[in-house]
Every structure is written in C-alpha cells, then in structure tokens.
Amino acid sequence: MISKEERNILKGFAERIAPDDPGAHNNLAIVYYNKGLYDEAVEELEKALEIDPTFVLARNNLDIVLKATGRLDEQVEQLARSIEHEPYDEEKTLHLADKYRKLNRYSQAIRCYKRVIDANSQSVDAFFGLGITLKLLGKYDDALEEVKRALGIQQSARIYRTLGELYFNKGVIDLAIKNFQEAISLDNSQAETHFLLGFALGEKGKLDESLQEVRRAIELNPALAQFEPNLPIDIERHKTHWEFLKEQLGVPASEKEYGVHFRLGTAYRNKGLFSEAKREFNECLAYSENKAELHLALAEIALLLNEVDEAQNHLDHISEQDISALCANARGVVCILKDDFENSRMWLKKALDLQHDFDAAFNNLGVCAHAQGKTDDALQWYQKAVAAGNTDACYNMGMYYLRKHDFESAGALFGGDSPDDYFGRAIIHAELGEDEKAVELLNRVVELMPHHAGAYYNLGFIYTKLGKFKEGLEYTRRGIELEPAYEDSKLRLCLGPEVIGFGPYYRKRGEGVTVTEEEATAKAAEVSAENETTLPELDLPSA
Template sequence: MNASQNASDVGLLRTLVDRIDPRDPGAFNNLGVLYHTRGLHAEAVDAFLRALAIDPRMRTAARNLELAAALPGACDARRQRLDERIAQNPDDRSALRDLAQLTRLIGHTADAIRQLDALIAEDPDDADALFERGLIEQRAGDLRRAQRWFERAVNAGTLGNARLHLAEVLYQRGQNEQAMEVLDQLLAQHPEHADAHLLRGFVLGDMGHHESAIAASRRAAQLNPALEALQGDLVIEPAPGASAVETRVLSVEPDGALARYGLGLAFRQRGYFREARQEFNRAFAQGEDPRLVQHALAELDLLDGDSTSARSRYEALLSDEESARCWNEHGVALHQAGDVAAAADSYRRSLRIDPRHAIAYNNLGVALADRGDSTAAREAFTRAAELDPTLVLARLNLARWQARHRDPMAALALLRELAEFHPGEAEVWHTLGRVLVQMQRPEEARDALVKAVEVRSTHAEARYALAQVLEALGDQDGAVRETQQALTLSPVRKDARLSVGIDLQRECPDAVGPVDLLSLLGGTPLTGVELGDDAVDRLLPEQPHAVVPVPALEERVAAACTAADDFAVRTLHGEAVERYRDARTLLDQAMSTAPADSLMALWHRAALGEARSCCLLQKAAEALPLLRRVVAWMPDAPEALVLYAAALADHDGTALRDEARSALLRIMRQDLESAAMLHFAGDIALQLRDESLALGFYRRALANDPMRPTPRVAIARLLRERGDLLAARLELVAALTAVPHWREALVELARVHQDAGRHADARLVLADHLRRIPTDLDALTLLAEVLVAEGRTDDARVAVERLLRHDPDHAPALWLDGVLLTDQSRLRDAMARWTRLSQLADAEPYRSRARAALARAPLARDAEEHDIVFDLAIIPDAPSPAVRVDEPVVNVA
C-alpha cells in the first residue's frame, strides 16, 4: 500500500468517529482495532478508553488496550497531558484519579494500587477511587475484597456503576438475595439501566424464578437491543505462525467479556469445583486473560491436592510477575508435596514482598513446627494473629501449639474467646473439645464436640472424637452411632495437625475446606500405614554407601551462628534465639571437657547474639543470667555492657537499676566509637530516668557521626522537656538539613513550635508533612490540637473527623471531638464522646481527662434543662486560645 492510499484510509477512519453511536462500546473498540492496524496507536488507545468509559466490564476492549498501550509512544501524549496538569496543580484530584485509572487500564496494576491508595488515604470518601480499587480486586478474582471496596464506594455516594458491580460480585459469591436488594435499589434510581435488568435476570434464574428472569432479560433487550445480538468485537492478536514484530491482524471474538472466567468464579464460590475447572479451561482456550485463569486453576489444584500441577502453574506465574499471594500458595504446593524446607523459603519470599501478609506468617509457622523449630513457630502464629485479628486459622494453630506443649489452660482461654466471637466455626469447637479431653473434662468436651457436629454435620473427625468421649461417659449406643456416621463420612481417620491456608479460603468460606498436607509429625509415615522391621528390610535393602564425614564442632557452631545472624537481619528474632541457643548448648558441652580459645570466641558470639535478639524481642530480662556470665568473662566489652545494662533496666528493683547505671558509667568511660551503640545506651539511661546521662550518650553519638539525625532528635526531645526550646529547634533544623523531610524530626519540630506558642509555624510544618504522608495519625493529631489552640475550629473539625475515620476509638480525637462539641454547646454529644473515651483501655492521659470532665458535670445529661456552661481550662504554658484542649471546668449558672 502506498503512502497516499494509507493517508486516505486514515482520513476515512477519522471521519468514522462522528458516525459512531456514542453509546456503543463495541463500535469504539472496533474503531480502535482499525486504528491499530494502520499504526495510529495513540488514536487506538483513545478509542479503547472511550469503549471502556461506556462499558467498564468490556474485557475485549481492556485486553486490546493493554496490547496497544504496550507499544512505544501509544500513551505518551495522554500521560504527558496528565503529568502537566498535576505539575501545575499537585492537588488536582481529578487529574490524579485519571492517571490512576489510565495506569490500571494499561495493565500496571501495582502502580495503580499505589496511586489509588494515596488518594483514599487523603480522602477515605473518594467514591471514584474506591470504585477503581474495587475493579482491580474484581479483575484479580478476589471477590471478597472487591465487595468491600464497592460497598465503600456506594456508601460514599458514587453513581450506578458501583451498585451494578457490587450486585455482580454478590451474585458471583452466591449471595443472591443481597444482589437482588442492591439491584432493586439501583433500578429505583435508574429504571432504564439495561445492564441492571440483564443481571437481575441472571440472579432470578439462579434463584429458580424462571418466568421473572425471562421478563427481566426481555426488558434489558428492549432497553439495549445490542445485548440480545451477537457482538462482533474485534481483538488484536498475532497471526498464527507470525513473529511478534509482524503486522497484527483482525479476528472476531464472539464473547467479548471474561464470561467463562466469571462463570467459573460463580461455580467455585458455590463449591462446584469440577464445573469451575471446566469453565476455567474453556476460558483459557478462548483466550481470556491467561494470568487470571492460570491462577484460578492453580488454586483448584491446591484444593484437589495436585501439588505437582499447582507448583508448575505458580512457577510460570511467578516468572512473569512476583506477588506475595502467589509465593505463599507456591509454598503451600511444596508443603503438600512434603518439601517443607522449600515451602518455608517460599513463605519467606511472600513476606519479603508483603510483610503484613498474615496467612504467609501462619503457613511459615506450620513449616517451622514441622521442622521442629517450636519457639519460632509460636512467634510466627502470634505475629499472624496480631497482623489480622480476624484470621481464625492462626489463632487455632496457636491454640493447638499451646495444647501440644503442655499449656492447655492457655489454649483453652484462646479457644473460648474464638468460640465466643466465631460460633459458626466448626473447627474451633472441635479443637476446643479435644483440648477439654486432654484436660480430662469429658462432659464439657462432649458439649463442645456436639456443637461442632451441629455446625458442620459432615465433620468426620469431630464425630470420631465425640464417639470416644461418649464411650468414656458410658453412652455405648451414642458412641456406636457417632462412629458409624464418621465411617460413612471418612473411612480413614487423620492425625490432628497444624493447618496452612490460602486466600481463597477467606474468599469462599462456605465452599472451600482445609488444605490437606502430608502428615509429617515426628517423622512418622502417613496415617494408617505401619511397616514392621521385616517389611522395611525387604522394601529398602541396605546398600553399601560412603561414610559421610561429620563436620567439626567449630564448623557446626559457626554455621548455626551464621544462620541465626541471617534470621536476625530479617527481624525473625525468635528463630535467631533458637539457633544461638543451640550453638551455645553445643559449646557448653564441649567446653566442659576441653576448653579452648577458639570455642570461647564462638561462645561469646552466640551469647551476645542471643542477648541482642532477646532485647529486640522486648525480653531483655530473660537474658540477664546469660549476660552476667558474659560480663564476668568480658568485663570491658562495650556491647556486652550495653546489653547487660538493658537487661538490668528491665527490672523494677532499685538495686538492679543502680547496677544498670553503674554499667552505663563504665561504658561512658570507654572510648567507644559506635554511634548506634551510644544511642542505644542513651535510650537505656532515659529508661532509668537519668536525663543528664542520656544527654551525654546522645551527644557522644553525635560527635562520632555528625550526619546521624537520630541523636539530634533525641537531644531536642530532652531539651524541649527541659524548656530550652530555642536549642531544641536548632538541633532539629540541623537534623533536617542532613535528612530533609525526616518524619521524626518534623513532628518533634512541630511540638517545639507548639510549646513555644508558635502555632502558625507548627501548622505549616505539619501541613507540609501530611501532604507527603497523609496517613501519619500522630502528625494529624498534633495538627488538630494546634488548630484548636489557634481557634480554627472548622479546620480542626476536618482533622478530627479524618482521625476518627481511620480509628473510631482514637483517644485524642475523641477528646478533641468533645471539646469542639462543647464549643458548639452540644453538651450531650460531648458527654457521649467522653463517656466512650473513659471506657477505653490504654488511652491515658485522655481517659483521665474525660473522667475528670464527667465528674465535674454530674448534671450533664440534663444540660438542656439546667443552664450548664463549660469553660475549658487554659494549658499552663500556652497563650489563651479561643477553645482550650485541657481539662474542662464546669460552671453552673
């Protein structure tokens, strides 16, 4: 084709824009493909974006957009325009939203999530950003999270699209009644919404109302006849046998959305795994998003126990793009196959990507327990439960761990709490019953196991356990009945063991059961298999083999210390303590017979490492006996003295605290050059309430490393508490010169300005910091206090409401909310805030302020009838503000 002919075709294509139905997404998609074949990639991207603006669920256009946007220069002009808008006005939320949407649509999901999270952190009620986050999770197949984002978008007041997608997610999750309720609300506002009528037909059909379903589908077709016609949506794809650089051709995809994949999700949500696998395979064959489909198939492989297939699928996915979820599930596949060490490595890789991935911490705990690292396993379970208090699996595993390690009372307390908050979890009642059996409390065990069977009648293990308890109580008929029922459900009884988990179990809680693992406890064979010595001799005849040399003691200890150092660097200090302790045990045994200087050096390394990790675990007092031995052998070692002082300072006794101060003075007399160690010594002195000694350590740390900002902030904090605000401000300015925008220095500088009565300066510092980190609640709290002190009550109200959106029980926010309400003469509301605050734990000093305010207002509940006026006391070192934030005094008129 010559140049003139090509130019003529391009001109013809551009004239088609005015003739396209502006409501037809398929037409814009097809126009984009035609643009693409003529090399007009930027125009193609614009056309695909137009199609998706009309129908965000049109996966054909989305896939075409990803392919077109990957070409050089395709999105440069659009992104440049957005970047220019943002450069002119960094607070242009419309431009920021458009950039995040474009980033999502061209397939850069991680960048889009980061941009949207920043928008939501600044304004938790940004409906458009919430809707975009829901679209990301829906496309990734995480329907539970998608539902949560869409619900937030609907509550924030977004348009009908969020309701439609929310109803679609509810339908895919099997919650038909809730989907119908959302659709009815949407149609009440938009009675001619064709897609809503179409989805309503699917929901009604699934509920068995076939006549109503047909009527709804007909109504959808009347409103939009294109829904009833076969859509010839064009897609971009390489010709068969062509290379990636050759010209792309056109083909027609009869099913323009992820229809097969979505149907597979709906089947999976209801527990129809065989049908779900069939639909996912069809989706893959029809060219629907391969990454989504392969991940869904890999999850089904895990549920089916096909670890080999699951592992190959996850390795293919991870070679394309790493994610915490895929690494965790890759570890589960290895765990299923019995490769526990490799599974633990995969769990750790998941945690390196997402340190707050609670399920990966739980699974790591199971792997560590399987390998015999009991203390590290308990630490992993505890951390998983702390990261996600709703993760029942982690708390169950922690309770099982406690029961195994002869602490049934702790397990019982944890299980009773779980049963109270999660009465519908059969496994909680089952584990509770087993623990009560272990404690020889058969009547209570029977009640717990009966509850487990009531919650899930197909729980074979609970029926087996109940049969044993009934037999012990003399109910032979009941024992026989339960045993027969259990044998019908499962002819083989499994050993109780710790459980791993995957995200799918939380997304489909009613359909997905536990993920089965090989039984590896204590190195025993699979349950139900017993091999005698003769059988073993026949199956595994002894073969001559080379003698494997045993490593020398020094090599084993050095390897254990190196492994412990590696765990400590990754902040897994519980595992580090175990390995340091193992190394020290080996050395104690060897040194009792043949002490040597080389062994003594290794012992010092292991002992100091163990003590250091204990201090970082906030368990310094436990290391005190060990540190006494270290200091007796190494009386002048600086690190030993610092750790020794930390262990002594952890005790309340006066004598031990005097001994800690004496150890710090010995360090002060040494020519120590480590700024980090000197700073740590200053923190210990501060714990001992010796501010002068702490200041000396901080200044020595600063002298050894003048560019280190942390000592300057610590010095400034001490100077501020002494009232030397000018010197404190100079230290903080120097710290910010070395490290601009450092959070600790900025917040401390704002406190210095606040104490000096320079509220405008404090406000400017905090506002600039919060533009960069909008989720810093401490800075936001301080800003609210400054605004109240300035008398800017409207601005303070905005800050307080943002704090309460992040944390409804935020103590300073509740106090300030009451102060602001009092200023508005809304005394009943203020009393309600302070009553709630007075009942919170760990809320000092605000809880005491609230209780004092309530005590001084005994007639506050009748404030409207009795003319009660609140005058808020002035903070002693601050000028008189319009509204004060300290304890109120009640004057009764």
C-alpha cells in the same frame, strides 16, 4: 442437574446485585437460564422490565426463555381460548398478536393485527406490530408502509428507530441515520438506538462519530458490548465495520462468558464446593488459557482437593512477571506438601516481600518450621499470623498447646464462637473429664460444619467411654466416612482469606494411618470390656 447447595448459592446472587439496576437483573437471568433455573430467570427478567419497560434486550431474553421452555405456547393457547369465547377485546387481541409474532407464527399474528385495524383505524400498536411482523418476514417495503402509518398517528422514539432499522436493511443509510437521530431527539436514554446510529455512521465512513455513539450506548447498557446475536440488522452484510468496532472497543464476547464462569467458580470455592469450582474454572480455559488469575485459582482448588502435582502444573503456567503474593504463597504451600522446606521458605518470604502483612504467609512459615521440629520459630510465626487475624494460625497454635496439655493457653486461643473455637474448647473439656460440656460443644460444631470429621471421632470416643456404645460407633463410623486417615496433629496451611479453615493440611510422612471398621469395632470392644458391658453388634459400612 445442579445440587441443592449449588442452587442455593446461585439464588443467593440475587441478594448481592443492585436492586434498581435492570442490566444486573438481565445478566443474572442469563446465568440462571444457563444453569436450568428457568423460574428464577423469568423472575429476574420481569424485575428488569419493571424497572425499565423499554429494555429491549431483557424483553427479548424473556421471550427466549418463555419460548425455549414452552411457556409462551401455553400462554398463547390460554389467551386464544379466552378471546374465542369472549366479546372482542382490542387489548387482548393485540397481546395475542404480539405473542404469535414472538413464536414466529406470523400468519396468525398478521390476522390478529388486521382484525384490530379493521375495528380501529387509529391503533398505533396494530400498525406498528404489523410492520414489525412484515420486517421479520423480510418484506421491508410493506413493513415501511405500515410503520409509516403508525408514525402518522403518533410520533415516538420506537417508531423512528424501527424506520431506521428498515432503511438500514434496505441499504438506504442516509435515511437510517436521519430516523435514528429523530428517535434520539425524542428519547436520548435508549442505548440500542445510539448503538444502531453508531453502526450506520460507520457505514458512511464517519468512524469517530460511530465510535462515539457506540461508546455512549455501552455506557447506557454495558450488555451491548456483546450485542451481536441480537442486532436487528443483517450483520453479515456489514461484517467489516462490525469487526472494526469490536477491535476498537476491545470488548470481545468471550470476556463476558469468562467472567460469568470465573465469578461462579469463586463463589463455589468460597463456600467449600471445590469440585464445582474446579468445573467452572476449567470452563474459563476455553476463553482464556493464559490468565495468571485463572491458573492461580485452579492451582488453589487443586491444593484444596489434595492434587499437589496438578497445582504445581498450573503455577508453572504463571510467568515470573505475573507473580503475586498469593501466587508465591501457593508455591510455598506446594513445597511444604512435598517436604521441600528450603524452597518453601524462599517462596513464602517472597510473598511477604510482595505483601508485608500477608497473614497466610506468616501461618505457612509457622507450619514449615513446625514440620521441621523448630517449635520456637513456628510459634513466633503463628503469633504474627494470629496478630494479623489469621484463624488458621490460631487453630494450629491452639492445637499445639492442647497436645502439651497447656489448657490455659489453648483456651485463650479458642475463646470465640466459630466451629474451631467450639472444637478446641470441647477437647479441653474432654481432657478435663467434663464430658457433658464437651458433647454439647461438639454437637454445635456438627450443626455448623456437618463435614467436621474430628467432631464425629471425638463424639464417638466420648460416648464409647460413657458406655453408650451404639451412639459411639455411629459417630465413629461417620468420622471414618468423612476422613479415614484422620489425626489431630495435622497442620492447617492457608491459601487466602476467602478459604481460611478449608485447608489444605500438612501431615508428617507416616501420620494419619487409615482407621478401618475392624479397628474401630475392636477399640469399642476393648472399652466395653473395661466397663464390663456387652457391646451390641452393629453393621459398619466400609470406610
């Protein structure tokens, strides 16, 4: 069962795909289906078919979704009841026959098709549907007869293609090629027909022509690079050429699955859903164990989850040849978190050698210097990062000035409209005794970032100071739940532009002592005594 936030992220993908690309809608439907979002999957497949009514893969996938969820059975029963109680309707009877066929209820499908043929001997759809049903039953000779009857009434690309499939399955490859070519002469845009023609040409040893047709098919529909499960031919009888094609084209199915999980993991990471991101990236390991981008992604997630040793293990999987600025930066972050400042500087400067304007490395060099008490060096690195647009450095520098009570310099850094800016200005107002302004800004922070522990702690302190002890304790309790070891002197490290503001954080050894509910209550009681007000008894949960 996916979370509400995960569901919203997945549904948000629909806004980012090309609205007129049927392949994109089909691929998104597959993601939705695999995540249990069946209504959304059906909606995307219907969009794909609205754009391209001949998109066989999307139509097959829609049938799969409807069948797997029991919805196709429901539609069939409703349609069968309506036909039973109404005068004969050719269109509805054909529709019912098609649905019976898709549900593998072949005998019922055949009866419906024959009922239409009895009423209308010129029904192309009835002869064609009957032929398809017989083909599915393996009765290729009978199927050929019915499909030929359909062709005698009307020539079309779909009929020629089906004849090609039947001849191919009978082993009559020359006639298969001829019919596929006839289909393409009538409609050159059908990717699946090019694919099947390529496969048939390969069976005759015409490998260059085969590859040319298959490449054309994949240009028209990239999803055909993973078409093996849906080929309308007996693949096991022709496995050698299929393996040859896959090798020549270089499109293993695992790449598709890898890409889906990697993109999902990236989307979750960028939204701050690190556990969900880790799950998706771990799924990628089943398809590719040695990709540098994957181990870097897993290392960054481990750092964001404060799993430093695990991050180190993933970075150790990346060879020297695959070192990127992001990778060198991540290694530098690991070293900072282990108080190995010498190696940290080495890795961060390597990141800058690889990317001279890498603002995350500027910020992290500032944190490295700051942690060692080299304030002037830290400020210089922060200034470079701020000039390059790094908001983590802006936060680190602004909080430094706040601790020094240099409110003018801090205010200049917290002048924007982000949660960090609101938080920084709120602390300035609180330090100046302007509590109402501070509370207003802290409430804005909570609205934008419901998990901002610092905002809750400071709201708790201000309300307690104002004698509003119940509200003060409630906010302090929420802060304890979110971050028991909160302290405002932590320094933000930066992994990359997509995860600015998420951490990880550097804390000096011994800082960030856990706040207990007893301490929080005692502090509130102390303030209460100072104000000669009775503290109400509240039941605080454990941190």
